[in-house]
Amino acid sequence: MNAYDLAFYLLAAMALVGAAITVLSRRLVYAAFSLLLAFLGVAGLYALLAADFLAIAQVVVYVGGILVLLLFGVMLTHRIYDTTLKSVRVQPLLGGLVAAGIAILLISVAWNTPWNTTHEIAAEPTTAKIGEAFMKHYVFPFEFVSLILLVALIGAALIGRSRTPGSGNGR
Amino acid sequence: METTITTYALILALPLVAFVVQVFFGKRLPRGGDWLVIGAICIDLLLSLRVFFGALFFSSFAGTPFVWNLRGWLGDAGTGVLALSTGILVDNVTAMMLVVVTSCSTLIFLFSTGYMAGHRRYSLFFAYLSLFAFSMLLLVLGNNLIALFMGWELVGLSSYLLIGFLFEEPVVAPDIVPASACKKAFITNRIGDTGFLLGILTLFSFTGKIAYGDVFEAVRNGAFGDHTTLLTVAGILLFCGAMAKSAQFPLHVWLPDAMAGPTPVSALIHAATMVAAGVYMVARLYPLFTPDALTFIAYVGAFTALFGATIALVMNDIKRVLAYSTISQLGYMVFGLGVGAYSAGLFHLMTHAFFKALLFLAAGSVIHAMHRAYHYAGLEWNPRSRENDAQDMRNMDGLRKAMPVTFATTAVAVLAISGVPFTSGFLSKDMILGGAFAFGFVENPQHFLIPVFGFAAAVLTAFYMARLLIMTFLGTNRMAERGQEALRESPWNMTVPLVLLAVLCGWFWYNPDPTTIFAKGWVSSFLTPPASAVPQTLVAAPADAHHAAHVAAMLVSLSCAGAGFFAAWMLGRRGAISLEHWRLSGSRVYYLLANKYYVDELYNRTVVAGMVQVSRILGWFDKVLVDGVVNATGRFQTGLSELSGFVDRYGVDGLVNALAGFVRDTGNEVRQIQTGRIQNYVVYATVGLIVLIVVTGM
């Protein structure tokens, strides 16, 4: 077991524990913070996979953006004095079975498939290459997704806008 | 003196326009628009007089009548039925009729302004009168059978409307209900008209023509060939129309009831003009009548003359007496034509129009006065008794002092109708009786009954007319003091027509020689009988035969009139002129006459009741049997369908239902899955995915 493996297991455990708490915790705030843990673990795994830019992006976007957003969502939709802030679980047995089924299936696929893998190409910084790819080969998806992001942000702002009685004819 | 179509178009149009204006605007016009109607008819009278004098003095129609055709009336087709045209024909007969109609109308319209004053449908009354004048003129002026028939039915309509004018009154005289009297008149006339129409159709089917001249021509040229019997039948069918319109037995029943109309109407329509239309029609179609048909006509006329006179003997209602008198006089005209005294019949039409109109108007004047008196005295008429009945002669007596003009003019008319020398009636009646005398006693002794009936009727006429005069005007009035105060002469617009009509009852208008021995007057040369179109006509009575019979007939008829007057005078002297003692004696003859020979009862029990009964039975038949069959068929089919429905429901449908039930139950089970919760769907999708992968992976 080398350092790489150790790092993997640690990071994998971090992500999976975070995910498990997110899923199982009945308190939303706990779930949100453990989700942070899971995201950070995944970011670490990205780093292990020589995807340095991706790892940074994961941290910045997910941890910095999405998670904060989710936390806002939690806080805004529950009153402060609502001490429970609990999320009720339904049909846990069925869900567990389904999740287990999916996990078993995917894991068996992962282990039983003869992956056509190449070995140990040296890791090198990817940022510049990714930038180049976005600007050249993937320029259209890049622009497209940025547009989507823009539209989604405007849309979200519009939907989420608080309507005061004076601001229109709304109900 | 040439006349143009403009004259006749004007004559026809004026009353029509007056009618239309009256109907729509009458109420809004000053005086209810009576001046409009009277003005129209006055102009008509002037135009008619011009036509008449042109014919009389300048012989404008000698040989060639005025004919005008309206082409393209039915259509523009060149041949066949649709090429038939209508039009106007004017000859001496027409000219005379025009004058009679318009002059009577003018005077009676004038009289109506007094008689109908204050009635709430005053303007409508004049509208109807104007409609009548138009229809009557159309009848007279038409040049073909269809136009004659149209005018014929239209006068029937105006008669209907005017008889029913007082429709809201439950009863206007004993037993007379306006609402049913007008219906009776129309339907009775319709029966006659149907015969008339069939006669027209017979003529048309043989000749293919409708214009008088064309029809005569075709018949003369043998359109009927050997079917002379059919020609006779056609004549009798045509005469059916005259029987109804001129109230000849057995279709006379409507005329006495027609007295339900206001008295001027009775005078104009049911005495002077319309009822004479039948006579006019017989005269107009004279060439078509075969000897057999004419004999039939003569018998009907003679019988009616006597029949009407006998009933008139015992009537107490003044208008009823005059109504039966009219029936009787019309009988005179008809049998005059029947026996070949063509000009005499038409002459009597004219003189009768004036003196009968006068009698009716005088009666109207009397009734008017009586009404006013009763009203003033606060006496009400109870329809169930004769007490306070303004039309009952037994309540009158001695009106001559209060109503001198009415009395004097009535006396003139009574003399005229009885055939007393120096009156118009003497001249015309004498001519008819002379013709009948020659026909029945000289030429055809087997038909002796015709003159016998005629002379008998003359006796009775003199009697009942004298009775009318005595009961109404002579003696002393027995009305209550208060009523007597109110009894007075009618206003000028009612008396002037009386006087004018009385003047027209003089002899001098018709013949300067009151005896007709030395001069025959203009009538016999003006109204010469047309040449017969019938193949073998009855040998026309030679003029001298008529003339030979003339003096004898005159003597007989004079003694007849004298006998009648004498009898009336005798009874009057004994105070028995009201015939009350006869009634009280319970004589069967009296009751037979007073009940008008029970003809009405006979019709009501047989024809009317029969028709109503048949219609009830057929109505029941239709509802129960014909419709019943339909409904039974329907019910049978409903049963069939129910049977098949049963099989369907429990046989065929059972299977289907079982299947459907299975599907439904399964569906109910499966339905549980559809929760609408998205998470369940995720589960299903995932499970499905797993199963799919596992299965394909294996």
Add this chain to the structure above:
Amino acid sequence: MVQLPHFLTVSALLFAAGVFAVVTRRNAVALLMGVELMLNAANLNFAAFSRFSHNSLDGQIFAMLSIVTAAAEVAVALAIVLNIYRNIETIDADQAGDLRG
């Protein structure tokens, strides 16, 4: 030696956790968290395949795009959730049935 299947296993477990959350949670925000977990699992797969096969960058690029899309999705979804909450005072996904046919 950590190889591709190890990464895939982690990804599978993350995904299963995400599915479990999506299936069992009633709270809309928690649901969203599950969805994010599933997305992360997918991104992890992208990165892993990218690393172990010819070291091409395509997988990473896809993952990038996916992250951005997820960001957009979360933004919109949260806005909707907020709106629902404002209107019906709950974010229980079962209760928001107004649009159910």
Add this chain to the structure above:
Amino acid sequence: MSNILSWLTFLPLVGMAAILVIPTRLRKSTGLIRYVALGTTLGCFALAAWLFFAFDRSSSAMQFVENADWIPYFSIRYTLGVDGLSILMVLLTQIIGLVGVIASWNITKAVKGYFALYLLLQTGMTGVFCALDFVLFYVFWEVMLLPMYFLIGIWGGPRKEYAAIKFFLYTLLGSVLMLLAILALYLNMQAPSFSITAMADPANFRADGWLVRNMPTWFFGLTPKELVWLAFFVGFAIKIPAFPFHTWLPDAHVEAPTAISVILAGILLKMGTYGILRVNFPILPAETVHFATFIAVIAVINIVYGALCAMAQKDLKSLVAYSSISHMGYVMLGMVSWRNEAGLNGAVLQMFNHGTITAMLFLLVGVVYDRAHHRRIDGFGGLWAKAPVFSSLFVVASMAALGLPGLSGFISELLVFMGAFASHRVFAVIASSGIVLGAAYLLWTIQRVFMGPLNQAYAEKDAMPEISPREIASVVPLMAIVIVLGVYPAPALNLIGPTLGSLLQTMQSAAGAAILP
């Protein structure tokens, strides 16, 4: 205006579509719907007026013909056209349609549906009179049937369901027979065609077909042609309605709303006689001659029996309904009188005149019903004093119905008699009793309803209000036509003359020596 007939036929359909898109929630939508219907019928009326003036009166041929493929596989064509036989009916349809809308103004129940169905009905009626292809004819015939069913069944009186079903079943039976007959003709054509005009030419039939060979069949020994003739005749006779198929009529009339009664009597009945003249006469002339006496007998029964039944009626509407039966008898009597032109011309003119006159009577009965809410003849009395204008109109309409000269009914009845007396003398004489009976039941009705002392039920001031201007407006156009044609019938007779002349020649040559003297 080459498509005038299509316009005329389908304009009501356009109006119907317009009515259907008017939302009922709209304020004043009822008024809008009414005015759309009125506008549509007015438009039809204007087109009809144009047609009247543009029609060539000297020709006996089909005019304004439109001919197009419709279903080429079965040789079904879209053929429209009018000749002297149908022009009067087309005009009548537009007039009655217009009048009916005015009379429907007081409908308040489901106004939208009512007028939509009403306009659909008008399309069907106009189409029947214009169609020259049997399939088209049949389609229009059925199109007319359905709205009628609903109009009686929904807007009718107390027994509306019974009446509507009865009407529907009767007419359906008729149309089924008609369809069979149409197919029989079609299957025997040399070149497949449903054209009514083509079928009038015997050369177009297959010489070896069973129809032309015409051997007696097992069915009472009747030949195929006679069977086809009878099938058509029964189909049409139900519509006339001829005795004994008439019992749907009084029920339908009594239950139907006023305007629908008007259409029923004014137009639908004419389709029966129109069909016989259009189909039976030119296509099967020899059989028509064979059955002429039979028709005449039915005609006389209709006249006398209808009149006597009318006298027994206690309900004003059923009285008018039975009088329709009686008057349609004149049409049948006239159309089998071939000695001269009068019979056929009289028959077609009588169809038109009866349409206007009976429509008038039904309108006026509707007026009195609206006020009194009953129609019992004995339940009135003395109304003349209360409502003089209304009463005068009713009397004029009655006079027209009983054939008073000066009004149009007289001319047509006279022509019928002029024809019938020459051809069927005995029947004409029996039928002439209808003149007296007609006067009897109508005058008796007038006496009981309008004359005599005022019925105390209506003595109050506003118990029997005078006829309203709208109601007058619905009656007056018809009355004007009745009076004008009564005084001067040439405008109508000129339209129909040439066509009927050639039809008469067909019949005379078919009848041969049997009919000519």
